[in-house]
Amino acid sequence: MKKYILLLTLFLAACMPAVEQPQAVLPVFLATPTAFIDPASYPTAQVQLAAPNQTASGIDVRMESVSMDGKNLNANVCFTLPDTSDWGILSASITYAGTVMQEFGTTLASIQEPINGGAGLRCDTLTFIVPPDADLTNAIITIDSIGATPREDDYCSTYLPKIQQSLLERSVGITLDCVDVSGVLTMQITGFPPEMTQQQAEEIVYSPDFYTVKGPWNFPFSLSQ
Numbered sequence: 001m002k003k004y005i006l007l008l009t010l011f012l013a014a015c016m017p018a019v020e021q022p023q024a025v026l027p028v029f030l031a032t033p034t035a036f037i038d039p040a041s042y043p044t045a046q047v048q049l050a051a052p053n054q055t056a057s058g059i060d061v062r063m064e065s066v067s068m069d070g071k072n073l074n075a076n077v078c079f080t081l082p083d084t085s086d087w088g089i090l091s092a093s094i095t096y097a098g099t100v101m102q103e104f105g106t107t108l109a110s111i112q113e114p115i116n117g118g119a120g121l122r123c124d125t126l127t128f129i130v131p132p133d134a135d136l137t138n139a140i141i142t143i144d145s146i147g148a149t150p151r152e153d154d155y156c157s158t159y160l161p162k163i164q165q166s167l168l169e170r171s172v173g174i175t176l177d178c179v180d181v182s183g184v185l186t187m188q189i190t191g192f193p194p195e196m197t198q199q200q201a202e203e204i205v206y207s208p209d210f211y212t213v214k215g216p217w218n219f220p221f222s223l224s225q
Contacts, residue, residue, distance in 0.1 A: 054217040058082075061143060061217040064123070068136075068223060073128045075141050075219075076109065081120035082148070082213060083158045084113060090147035090212060094128045096139035104128050136223035143219075148211040155187035163210050174201050 052063050064076040073094065081087050093102045107125045114120035126141070150159060156178040167174050175191040192201040 049219055049221050051219065054215075054219065056215040056217055057213050059146065059213050059215075059217075061215070063141065063219045066141065066219075066221050066223070071129055071132065073130050073136075075126040075128075076123065077126055077143065078121055078123040079143075079146060081114055081122055083154070084120070085148035085150050085154050085158065085211070087122060087146055087148045089124055089126065089143055089145075091144035092126055093142050093144065094130070094139060095142065096130075097135040099134075101128055101130070136221075139221055139223065141219045141221070143215055143217040145212050145214045145216075147208065147213075150211055153185070156185045159210060160187050163205060166210070167204075172204060174204060176205065 061079040105127045109123040112121045173193040177190045178185045179188045
């Protein structure tokens, strides 16, 4: 009898439905939304300038075009080179709606070295980063100055006469000459007032003012959004 009851119990246990085990619930992590700036919020346009040619301090500057590409305002500029030194735009700004922005980048587009006494020409692309809501309907790009980085042989061939003449006109009392140093002509200070130190004389002679041409060259333009 006990054997019969045991068999019946095993039979009933086998016929009962299986108990489902609880499934592990994994947490769902939602991706954090990132800020999206619609490219269409930045204008893309090119404008013509009313006065693309400007002359100041004997330097002709032409602004070929001004265009808006995304957040970059690009201005293509060409200017005559005073001499064979490495000239570039030293200071520039854009003014719009009472805002003056002086930070800019430059990219060399082309350069023509002076030949047979003729003026050379350098073209650069100026880039200003402006906000999408910038009011450029009455804006001005100003090039304040261009500057040169003289090569070693430029001092004797180009700059010594200019520097010496300026020192004489200012009665500074510094004299210069080109001296052969190991087969290379090198500009040297040959005399200066007794109350002046060698360092002070060098600061005057190698002042950036001798290698800078100041404008300004102003280029008004209008870019409607």
